[in-house]
Amino acid sequence: MEIEEKEKENLKNNANNINNNLNTSHDGELHSEREYCKKILDVKYNPYEGFHPATEKDDKGKKVFIDAKKICRIFGTDVKTKVLNDVNLKIYEKEFVMILGPSGCGKTTLMNILGLLDTPSSGKLYINNKLTSNMAESERAVFRRKIGGFIFQQFHLINTLTALQNVELPMVLDNLETETRTQRAMRLLNLVGLKGKEHNRPSQLSGGQQQRVAIARALSNKPKILFADEPTGNLDSVSGKQVMKLIKELHDQGITVIMVTHDSTLLKYATKVIKMKDGLIEELLQRDE
Numbered sequence: 001m002e003i004e005e006k007e008k009e010n011l012k013n014n015a016n017n018i019n020n021n022l023n024t025s026h027d028g029e030l031h032s033e034r035e036y037c038k039k040i041l042d043v044k045y046n047p048y049e050g051f052h053p054a055t056e057k058d059d060k061g062k063k064v065f066i067d068a069k070k071i072c073r074i075f076g077t078d079v080k081t082k083v084l085n086d087v088n089l090k091i092y093e094k095e096f097v098m099i100l101g102p103s104g105c106g107k108t109t110l111m112n113i114l115g116l117l118d119t120p121s122s123g124k125l126y127i128n129n130k131l132t133s134n135m136a137e138s139e140r141a142v143f144r145r146k147i148g149g150f151i152f153q154q155f156h157l158i159n160t161l162t163a164l165q166n167v168e169l170p171m172v173l174d175n176l177e178t179e180t181r182t183q184r185a186m187r188l189l190n191l192v193g194l195k196g197k198e199h200n201r202p203s204q205l206s207g208g209q210q211q212r213v214a215i216a217r218a219l220s221n222k223p224k225i226l227f228a229d230e231p232t233g234n235l236d237s238v239s240g241k242q243v244m245k246l247i248k249e250l251h252d253q254g255i256t257v258i259m260v261t262h263d264s265t266l267l268k269y270a271t272k273v274i275k276m277k278d279g280l281i282e283e284l285l286q287r288d289e
């Protein structure tokens with residue numbers, strides 16, 4: 001009988017403990033069972049939902065844009081560091097590829113190689129079936145100017161030029177007539193929501209506006225592929241969303257996008273995810289059809 005009473009007491013204590021846990025929390029945010037459950041559900045939110053490990057079946061009928069075979073990148077001469085280690089990867093036309101992984105795992109290095117901003121130490125890289133190591137530097141420059149568009153976390157605008165002049169710059173390098181390039185630059189600035197800011201210099205624009213100038217500049221030569229390295233990394237969440245909306249619209253119009261990010265909430269825009277670790281592709285995921 002005495003044992004039974006003790007057991008009852010224990011059960012009551014347990015019930016009280018559970019109840020207390022439901023009604024209060026260490027961070028003082030949870031005040032009801034419902035909120036508690038919601039918190040648990042949030043914790044279980046899976047940014048990779050809707051993706052599956054990529055298989056050869058996923059590639060059927062798609063046109064290969066970039067084909068990387070056993071790409072290695074070693075930095076340093078005396079002390080050598082292997083930053084990319086036998087990376088194999090195919091990127092197809094019209095994909096929206098996101099590269100994720102811990103800091104220093106080689107994301108930017110890989111993207112710079114795919115965008116011909118850097119060259120691999122070994123391995124073969126094909127763009128549109130063309131072996132890039134056979135390209136002259138002038139041909140690589142044409143790819144960067146005419147086929148690729150680039151957006152960086154730090155915007156990389158020229159501070160002494162206006163927004164309009166920044167957007168016009170690649171077209172100046174391409175010898176386009178003044179009238180044509182000014183008209184196109186005005187149209188692009190309008191497209192990215194910067195009508196009226198054409199004559200502002202970067203210092204007179206917010207971070208989000210500067211990134212939108214950078215997007216307009218990246219689009220000035222009508223690229224087929226957009227390389228974006230942490231494009232929202234320096235932006236507040238509202239500006240970040242505007243920039244992502246623009247990039248999504250470009251993808252919807254048929255531009256292939258390769259983007260490096262730390263932010264797994266952006267995976268909703270991706271059709272393919274490359275998870276990197278220590279210079280290797282740890283996992284390749286494809287959005288469910």
Ligand SMILES: Nc1ncnc2c1ncn2[C@@H]1O[C@H](COP(=O)(O)OP(=O)(O)OP(=O)(O)O)[C@@H](O)[C@H]1O
Binds near residue numbers: 102103104105108110
């Ligand atoms: N030019 C270089 N010379 C020497 N080491 C370099 C060079 N560029 C990159 N590295 C090294 O290569 C590694 C990978 O760098 P990378 O910038 O590709 O990483 P990441 O995954 O993009 O990192 P983060 O997310 O922090 O930007 C780092 O250890 C970095 O220090």
